[in-house]
Amino acid sequence: AQKITQTQPGMFVQEKEAVTLDCTYDTSDPSYGLFWYKQPSSGEMIFLIYQGSYDQQNATEGRYSLNFQKARKSANLVISASQLGDSAMYFCAMRRPSGGYNKLIFGAGTRLAVHP
């Protein structure tokens, strides 16, 4: 089955430190896209970063970077210089063509708490 696994239910980090949130995925499609979303307590899913399966370089967006290891099927999110406002749920998700181009498959999420 195509799935996303996030093994860390919760993570703690000190403000200004870096943190890595783990994500592994399972698909037999050669072409797929990987996404990270942030969900604060307000409920809205906020897009953070995207990595395509054929992208040669790891994606970066400001303080967010994606550590993409294709052979290991992992797509870990790295948040540098954590801020108090980073405290939220973080979801890894995948889109692949064999399931239709359309839907995202999400992992169970990791709750990040940033401490001052």
Added chain:
Amino acid sequence: DTGVSQDPRHKITKRGQNVTFRCDPISEHNRLYWYRQTLGQGPEFLTYFQNEAQLEKSRLLSDRFSAERPKGSFSTLEIQRTEQGDSAMYLCASSLDSPKGSMNTEAFFGQGTRLTVV
């Protein structure tokens, strides 16, 4: 247009009642998705519209659930004869069309409707 909006934000209903949720996507987006998110889990896909056509439905969408997007703009999700197991956050998302083979079209989510069935 400030993003995807959903109404209501919260709904408490008695078991057996019908409920209807509304989603207004970003105006130029022709793709619209509904997801359901239960406590402690990630969102699960329910259904997808391309303009007014409902092109995909999850097996999670039982006969009690129906979704419409009559004019290709806003969408409604109705749950008939609600059950306690329907209690969840219902998220709507929209996106632009993506070129065939492209995986990177970003979906924009609303803040969701939290349903509690008592």
